[in-house]
Amino acid sequence: MKSFEVNFDGLVGPTHNYGGLSFGNVASQSNSQQASSPKEAALQGLEKMKALMDMGFVQGVLAPQERPDVAALRSLGFSGTDAQVIERAAKDAMPLLVASCSASSMWVANAATVSPSADTADGRVHFTAANLNCKFHRSIEHPTTSRVLGAMFADQQHFAHHAALPAVAQFGDEGAANHTRFCRDYGEAGVEFFVYGRSAFDSRYPAPQKYPARQTHEASQAVARLHGLSEEGVVFAQQNPSVIDQGVFHNDVIAVGNGELLFHHEDAFLNTESMLDELRRKLAARGAKFESISVPRDQVTVDDAVRSYMFNSQLLSRADGSMLLIVPEECRANPRVWSYLQGLTSAGGPIREVKVFDLKQSMQNGGGPACLRLRVALNETELAAVNPGVIMSAPLYDTLTGWVNKHYRDALRESDLADPQLLLECRTALDELTQILKLGSVYPFQIN
Template identity: 90%
Template sequence: MKSYEVNFDGLVGPTHNYGGLSYGNVASQSNSQQSSNPKEAALQGLAKMKALMEMGFQQGVLAPQERPDVAALRRLGFSGTDAQVIERAAKEAMPLLVASCSASSMWVANAATVSPSADTADGRVHFTAANLNCKYHRSIEHPTTSRVLGAMFANQQNFAHHAALPAVAQFGDEGAANHTRFCREYGEAGVEFFVFGRSAFDNRFPAPQKYPARQTLEASQAVARLHGLRDEGVVYAQQNPNVIDQGVFHNDVIAVGNGEVLFYHEDAFLDTESMLAELQSKLAKVGGNFQSVCVPRSAVTVDDAVRSYLFNSQLLSRPDGSMLLIVPQECQANERVWAYLQSLTSSGGLIREVKVFDLKQSMQNGGGPACLRLRVALNETELAAVNPGVIMTPPLYGSLTAWVEKHYRDRLSETDLADPQLLLECRTALDELTQILKLGAVYPFQIN
């Protein structure tokens, strides 16, 4: 039976804005308060989805969240009609209104952690929504995320869904941005690789001094237990706290893996050699041949990696066994990064081709190609059980492009977030989107 890695890309929401909400994310903070272009952002994301579909890769879509999140503002004491809630929040606590309007759910690498059926004890694909409790504006996402994933992967014979972990610092969980999987074939048993920034209960692990480490070891271990993973099929690794302090807030900013290959920066991890040896040993036990591509700091600095998002790329397997790297335009603009990529692809190694995409709107807010997609390994039976409305096709691309053109603004500033009309525009757009994607009622305004 054939198996596939399906990339479900986040559709950028109508309130895409540069709120500068993510401390530790250099791009997010440096572009704070600039005007954004939600329409351009959504169309850039859709163009990437279309291109991958046309290259022969399985591609899906993950819907955005309802924003502004009026219910979240009500929980914080704002009352009255929806318009009054927004107006009062804008007057009394603008930072809370900005947080409630965040479109960060577009970065669905943080939506959940996914384990394929070949790895799990019950033979189902398992999803655990990430609690994202390190940042308030993202901590409010997981209830809707769970409903959307449930509508996409509804067949209980094939799919199992878990609620987010307890929303406390000890179980900080950032989803697939700190998780990848190595395997010979997507439908075969593999090794799941969990990267953490700190331990909540064991002070033997060093912690960063400047920026927070968002993923805990304990959260990663809990997800592995929930998914029924075998000890011999899991490797835990600690992110280098020094690179976290340089703006590497998730592992997918400094490393990316796919198939049997890990592409990583020399300074990405602690105890790198023992980690690589464990990955090689465990993957060999299930018939795999682990390989790694290390980018030396002499060629690309950590600062280069953060500014270009070289590692926040998509590493894709082609039919001939070689790898394709999908990178943002910022890699081409960085002289050292581009020189490295040219030498990499001309060397006859594992990564043979680089394709560049314009994702400027997302990049300015701190998310590149890898942030925009959630990877789900599925066999043919499981793929057939996925809600067909969310699988990208040429007609769906056309429908979504027309939908964006109809509903999205082409300029949004912080002051625009206080306009109650924006909420109505968002709800009208999302109500239509759930019909296009055949999701049913997944948003609070549709349920309450």
């Protein structure tokens, strides 16, 4: 039976703005308070989805969240009508209003961790929504994320859904941004690679000093247990604390993996050689030939990697066995990064081609190609059980671009977030979107 790695890209929401909310994310903080363009952001994301579909990859779409999150503001003591809640938050606590308006759910690499059926004890595809409790504006996402994923992958014969881990610092979970999977074939048993920034309970593990380590070892272990993964099918690795302090807030800012290949910076991990040996050994037991490409710091610095998002890329397998690397335009603008990538593709290794996409609106807020997609490995039977409304096609692309042009603003500034009309615009758009994607009622305003 044929198997696929399907990329479900996050559709950028109507309140996309540069709030500078993510401490530790250099791009997010450095572009704070600039005017954004929600329409341009959504169209840039859709263009990438369409391009990958046209290249023959199975591509899906994951819906954004309702924003501003009035319920979150009510839980913090603001009362009255929805318009009054927004007005009072804007007057008394603008940072909370900005957080409640964040369109950060566009980065669906943080939506959940996904384990394919070939790896799990019960032979189903498992999803655990990420609690994202390190940042308030992201910690409010997982209830809607769970409903949306449940509407997309509804068949309980094939799919299992787990609630987010406890929303405490000891179980900080950032989803697939700190998780990848290696395998010979997507339909065969593989090795799942969990990367964490710190241990919550063991002080012997080093930790960053400047920026927070968002993923804990304990959270990664809990997800592996929930998904029924075997000891032979997992490897846990720690991020290098020094690169977290340089702006590598998730592992997917410094490494990317696919198939039998890990592409990473020399300074990405602690105990790199022993970790690579464990991956090599466990994959060999599954008939896979693991390979790693380590990018030397004297050719590409950590700062280069953070500013270009060279590793926050999509590594895709082609039918001929070669790999394609999808990178943002910022890689071409960085001479050292671009020189390295040109040498990489001409060296005869597994990565044979680099394609560049303009994702400036997302990049300025700290998210590149890898942030925008959630990878789900599915066999033919499982793919047929996915809600067909979320699988990209030429007609769906046309419908969604028309939907964006109809509902999204050309520009959005912080002062615009206080406009109660923005909430009405968002709800109108999302109500129509649930019909387009055949999701049913997944948003609070549709349920309450």
